[in-house]
Amino acid sequence: MSQDIPDFSNVQGGSSSTATKIYEVVSGDSLSKIAKREYGNANEWKRIYEANKDILKDPDKIYPGQKLKIPPL
Amino acid sequence: MHKIYILGTVAALMLALNACGKKEEPPKPQSTPAPTSVPSPVPSPPTAGVTVVTITLGNAIGADKKVTQAADTFGKQDTIYASVDTTGAGTAPLKAKWTYLTSGKETTVKEDTQTIAPTGPASSEFHISKPDGWPAGNYQVEIFVVDKSAGTKTFTVK
Numbered sequence: 001m002s003q004d005i006p007d008f009s010n011v012q013g014g015s016s017s018t019a020t021k022i023y024e025v026v027s028g029d030s031l032s033k034i035a036k037r038e039y040g041n042a043n044e045w046k047r048i049y050e051a052n053k054d055i056l057k058d059p060d061k062i063y064p065g066q067k068l069k070i071p072p073l
Numbered sequence: 074m075h076k077i078y079i080l081g082t083v084a085a086l087m088l089a090l091n092a093c094g095k096k097e098e099p100p101k102p103q104s105t106p107a108p109t110s111v112p113s114p115v116p117s118p119p120t121a122g123v124t125v126v127t128i129t130l131g132n133a134i135g136a137d138k139k140v141t142q143a144a145d146t147f148g149k150q151d152t153i154y155a156s157v158d159t160t161g162a163g164t165a166p167l168k169a170k171w172t173y174l175t176s177g178k179e180t181t182v183k184e185d186t187q188t189i190a191p192t193g194p195a196s197s198e199f200h201i202s203k204p205d206g207w208p209a210g211n212y213q214v215e216i217f218v219v220d221k222s223a224g225t226k227t228f229t230v231k
Binding site: 005006008010011012013014015016017018019020021022023024069 | 137138159164167169171173175178180181182183185186187188189190191192195196197198199200201202203204205208
């Protein structure tokens with residue numbers, strides 16, 4: 001009798017680090033959306049913007065493929 | 074008179090032959106064509122410096138990303154954390170692959186990757202949770218650095 005494999009389709013996961021992370025922008029992203037995902041707080045988008053001022057001239061303009069530094073909280 | 078003439082002719086002939094010989098240049102060695110320069114690839118940030126030191130499991134972590142109390146047995150409603158301590162500097166993708174073990178088979182539960190750029194010792198964490206509770210049984214989490222296994226930890230849900 002074969003053992004049924006449980007359903008793991010609803011498993012949720014996440015990750016974080018004390019080190020700076022590198023995040024590659026995908027279509028549909030915004031700094032606030034990234035901040036919400038990485039920090040749990042969309043208002044932390046300014047932290048991401050400050051860390052990436054060398055490549056981001058306008059915080060409202062990010063593009064797929066850009067690699068952003070996500071500093072730790 | 075004849076002798077002088079003959080000697081002169083011979084001398085002239087010898088001079089001529091010598092000159093001819095001098096005109097002949099030794100064969101030049103075949104030159105190897107210069108290799109076509111290939112543009113060097115843009116070096117990627119070094120990743121070999123990031124090394125996993127420890128992997129610890131628990132059901133809670135602190136602000137330092139380390140588990141508050143190590144455990145290898147969890148309850149069905151627990152969020153399960155894997156804390157990964159690294160040393161070294163560089164940029165490296167760190168991946169956690171969680172699997173459910175049963176009858177020698179492995180079922181992937183979740184995979185998660187985060188690219189870290191530490192400048193020294195760092196701690197990272199991965200966590201999983203299941204709204205309707207974990208099935209009882211044996212599980213495993215394997216940690217990869219740049220797609221190379223850096224260690225596994227097994228745990229049980231009861």
